[in-house]
Amino acid sequence: MEGVPEPHAGWTFLTNHARVLATIADDHTARIRDIAVRCRLTERAVQKIISDLERDGYLSHRREGRSNTYRIxxxxxxxxxxxxxxxxxxxxxxxxxxxxxxxxxxxxxxxxP
Structure with a gap:
């Protein structure tokens, strides 16, 4: 199924929340689609993580036209x-x-070189 990240078995050092936050730190205007690809998550998972981070005050966003600009x-x-x-x-x-x-x-x- 295209667009669905391949599963990962085993443990990792970073949580998905940390990965999403680090990706946004690299690009404050990143689209959810791009964050999902970079973090190897589904777009829905990224939306939930962003919601968690915003709810707890780690992240906010400002709508600019059709895109968002995030502030950590x-x-x-x-x-x-x-x-x-x-x-x-x-x-x-x-x-x-x-x-x-x-x-x-x-x-x-x-x-x-």
Missing amino acids: EPNKVLRHPAEAGLGVTVASLLSLLAQDEAERAAADPSDT
Whole structure:
């Protein structure tokens, strides 16, 4: 069935909520369809995750014509009690993910001439 991501077996380090948030951090105007493809989720799952993130104050959106522009609340503390007690923020999580992505891109031999 086209458009449906292939299933993944086993565990992963990031939740789908973190993946969606990181994708939006990379592109604040990303369409749900594009987020779904990048995160290997269905569009309906992405809509639910965005709704969760907005409901709990991690994300908001502004309608611009036919598209949305998202705003992430960088100072919002992560939900899990283990992180909340330490004051770990969304900004620190996204910074860690962006740093890792940049290091992987720099180490990719296909990027060098």
